[in-house]
Amino acid sequence: xxxxxxxxxxxxxxxxxxxxxxxxxxxxxxxxxxxxxxxxxxxxxxxxxxxxxxxxxxxxxxxxxxxxxxxxxxxxxxxxxxxxxx
Amino acid sequence: xxxxxxxxxxxxxxxxxxxxxxxxxxxxxxxxxxxxxxxxxxxxxxxxxxxxxxxxxxxxxxxxxxxxxxxxxxxxxxxxxxxxxxxxxxxxxxxxxxxxxxxxxxxxxxxxxxxxxxxxxxxxxxxxxxxxxxxxxxxxxxxxxxxxxxxxxxxxxxxxxxxxxxxxxxxxxxxxxxxxxxxxxxxxxxxxxxxxxxxxxxxxxxxxxxxxxxxxxxxxxxxxxxxxxxxxxxxxxxxxxxxxxxxxxxxxxxxxxxxxxxxxxxxxxxxxxxxxxxxxxxxxxxxxxxxxxxxxxxxxxxxxxxxxxxxxxxxxxxxxxxxxxxxxxxxxxxxxxxxxxxxxxxxxxxxxxxxxxxxxxxxxxxxxxxxxxxxxxxxxxxxxxxxxxxxxxxxxxxxxxxxxxxxxxxxxxxxxxxxxxxxxxxxxxxxxxxxxxxxxxxxxxxxxxxxxxxxxxxxxxxxxxxxxxxxxxxxxxxxxxxxxxxxxxxxxxxxxxx
Numbered sequence: 001x002x003x004x005x006x007x008x009x010x011x012x013x014x015x016x017x018x019x020x021x022x023x024x025x026x027x028x029x030x031x032x033x034x035x036x037x038x039x040x041x042x043x044x045x046x047x048x049x050x051x052x053x054x055x056x057x058x059x060x061x062x063x064x065x066x067x068x069x070x071x072x073x074x075x076x077x078x079x080x081x082x083x084x085x086x
Numbered sequence: 087x088x089x090x091x092x093x094x095x096x097x098x099x100x101x102x103x104x105x106x107x108x109x110x111x112x113x114x115x116x117x118x119x120x121x122x123x124x125x126x127x128x129x130x131x132x133x134x135x136x137x138x139x140x141x142x143x144x145x146x147x148x149x150x151x152x153x154x155x156x157x158x159x160x161x162x163x164x165x166x167x168x169x170x171x172x173x174x175x176x177x178x179x180x181x182x183x184x185x186x187x188x189x190x191x192x193x194x195x196x197x198x199x200x201x202x203x204x205x206x207x208x209x210x211x212x213x214x215x216x217x218x219x220x221x222x223x224x225x226x227x228x229x230x231x232x233x234x235x236x237x238x239x240x241x242x243x244x245x246x247x248x249x250x251x252x253x254x255x256x257x258x259x260x261x262x263x264x265x266x267x268x269x270x271x272x273x274x275x276x277x278x279x280x281x282x283x284x285x286x287x288x289x290x291x292x293x294x295x296x297x298x299x300x301x302x303x304x305x306x307x308x309x310x311x312x313x314x315x316x317x318x319x320x321x322x323x324x325x326x327x328x329x330x331x332x333x334x335x336x337x338x339x340x341x342x343x344x345x346x347x348x349x350x351x352x353x354x355x356x357x358x359x360x361x362x363x364x365x366x367x368x369x370x371x372x373x374x375x376x377x378x379x380x381x382x383x384x385x386x387x388x389x390x391x392x393x394x395x396x397x398x399x400x401x402x403x404x405x406x407x408x409x410x411x412x413x414x415x416x417x418x419x420x421x422x423x424x425x426x427x428x429x430x431x432x433x434x435x436x437x438x439x440x441x442x443x444x445x446x447x448x449x450x451x452x453x454x455x456x457x458x459x460x461x462x463x464x465x466x467x468x469x470x471x472x473x474x475x476x477x478x479x480x481x482x483x484x485x486x487x488x489x490x491x492x493x494x495x496x497x498x499x500x501x502x503x504x505x506x507x508x509x510x511x512x513x514x515x516x517x518x519x520x521x522x523x524x525x526x527x528x529x530x531x532x533x534x535x536x537x538x539x540x541x542x543x544x545x546x547x548x549x550x551x552x553x554x555x556x557x558x559x560x561x562x563x564x565x566x567x568x569x570x571x572x573x574x575x576x577x578x579x580x581x582x583x584x
Binding site: 007013017019037056 | 416492493495537
C-alpha cells in the first residue's frame with residue numbers, strides 16, 4: 001500500500017488535476033477520487049451511469065475491480081475517467 | 087554655434103565600431119553572450135535598424151511622454167476613479183501591474199545585454215534607448231499602482247508578485263528567463279523584441295488602452311499608451327538580426343528562435359490578456375473579443391512580417407489559430423476556480439448577458455464552457471460556494487507552467503502530451519509546448535513546476551493551504567469573486583435546487 005499521485009482527466013471537465021490514489025485502490029475507487037474534484041463542481045453528475053477508468057488516450061477501460069498496483073502506472077500517470085452504462 | 091546637420095553625422099555615430107588591440111574579439115564579444123553564430127563582425131556592421139533616433143531627440147520625446155502620463159494621473163487623482171470603477175476593471179489593473187511592472191525592469195537587463203554584447207553597432211545603439219525605455223516602464227508601472235495601496239494590499243503585488251512563488255509568477259518568470267535573461271544578444275533581439283514585443287505587447291498595450299479608454303480610466307490609458315509607443319520603436323531590433331541570420335545561412339535557427347518565443351508568448355497572453363478582454367472588462371466597454379483582437383493585431387500582422395523577412399509561419403500556426411477559441415476560456419475558468427491562488431479578484435464574466443455575448447463571439451460556448459459554468463452557478467445559487475473552490479491543484483504544463491486545459495462539456499477533448507526523459511515523466515499542454523522543450527531539453531529539463539515542487543515536499547503542509555502559503559498569499563491578498571457573485575443572481579429562476 002502506497003500513495004501514488006496521478007493526473008486525472010475527467011469526462012466533461014476542462015482541466016487535468018492532481019489526484020492522490022493508493023496502490024491498493026480499485027479502479028472504481030480511483031474513479032471516485034477523481035470525481036470528487038470534478039463532479040458537482042464543474043461536471044454535472046450522471047447518477048444513472050457508472051464511471052470507468054482507462055489509460056489516457058486508450059480505448060480500453062480497466063476492469064472495475066482491478067487494483068492500481070496491477071496497472072503498472074508511472075508516478076503522475078494520466079488517466080481518463082468517463083461515464084459509461086456499465 | 088554651428089551645428090552639424092543630423093544627416094551628416096548620424097550614420098557615423100550609430101555605427102561606431104572599433105578593432106580591439108588589448109583583448110581579442112572573442113574576449114570582447116564572447117560567443118555565449120554575443121551569439122554572433124560564426125557571422126563576421128563586418129557582416130554585423132550592416133545591421134540596419136529601421137527606426138533611428140538620436141539621444142537629444144529621445145530625451146525630448148520621453149520627457150513629453152512622462153509629463154503627459156504623470157499629469158493625467160495627478161489631475162485625475164482627485165477624481166478617485168478607482169473608487170467607483172467596476173471591480174472587474176480594478177482586477178484588470180491589479181493583474182496587469184503584477185504581471186508586467188517588474189518584468190519591465192527585467193527587460194532593461196535584456197536590452198543592456200544587447201547594448202553591451204551585440205556585435206552589430208546599430209543594435210548596441212538602439213538597445214541603449216531600449217534599456218532606458220524599459221527602466222521607465224518599470225518605474226511608471228510601479229509608481230502608479232503604489233498610490234492605491236491604501237485601497238487594497240493586492241495593489242502592492244505590482245512589486246511583490248514576481249518575487250513570490252505564486253504560480254502565475256512562476257509561469258511569467260519561466261518565460262522571461264527563457265527569452266531575455268538567459269540568451270545571447272542576438273537571441274534576445276529576436277525572442278524578446280520580435281517574438282514577444284512586436285506581437286504581444288501590441289495585444290496587452292493597444293487592446294488594453296482601448297478598453298481602458300472605454301471604461302473611463304484615462305490614467306491607465308495614458309500610461310500604457312506612453313509605454314506602447316516605446317515598445318513600437320525598440321521592438322524593431324529583432325528584424326535586422328533576422329535578416330542577417332537568414333542571409334548567412336541561419337534561417338532554420340532564426341525560425342526556431344521566432345517559433346519558440348511566439349508560442350511561449352501566446353500561452354502567457356492567453357492567461358493574462360484573454361480573461362481580461364473577454365471576461366473582466368465590463369460588457370458595455372468591450373471593444374473587440376480577444377479572438378477578434380488576436381486575429382487582427384497578431385495573426386495577420388505576424389503573417390505579413392514573417393513573409394516580409396523571408397520566414398515561414400510557425401509550424402503550429404493552425405494550432406494557435408484554433409486555440410483562439412479554446413485556450414483563454416480554459417485559462418479563465420482555471421483562474422476563476424483557483425481564485426484564492428491569484429493576487430487579483432477574478433471577475434466571472436458569466437452573467438446571462440455575458441453568456442449571450444460569449445455565445446455570439448464564440449459559437450458553441452454554452453454547450454462547452456457554459457456546461458462547467460452551469461454547475462458552478464447552480465452551486466452558488468444553492469449556497470454551496472465551497473463547491474466552487476478547489477481542493478487540489480490543476481496539473482501544470484512543464485513548458486508554459488500553466489494549467490493543462492482543453493474544451494469541456496459536449497466538446498470534451500483535453501489531451502496530455504507526454505515525454506519521458508531520464509526516468510521523469512513530463513506533461514505538456516500541447517504539441518507545440520512539447521516541441522519547445524524538445525528544442526533544447528538540457529535547458530529545460532531540470533525545471534520543477536508547481537506540481538513537481540508539491541510532490542517533492544517543497545510545499546508544506548502538502549495541501550492547498552500549504553500551496554497558498556508557498557505562494558505568499560495572505561488572507562487580504564487572495565483573490566475572491568470580483569462582484570461578490572452578483573453575476574449569478576440572474577440565473578436564480580433557472581437554478582436547479584440541490
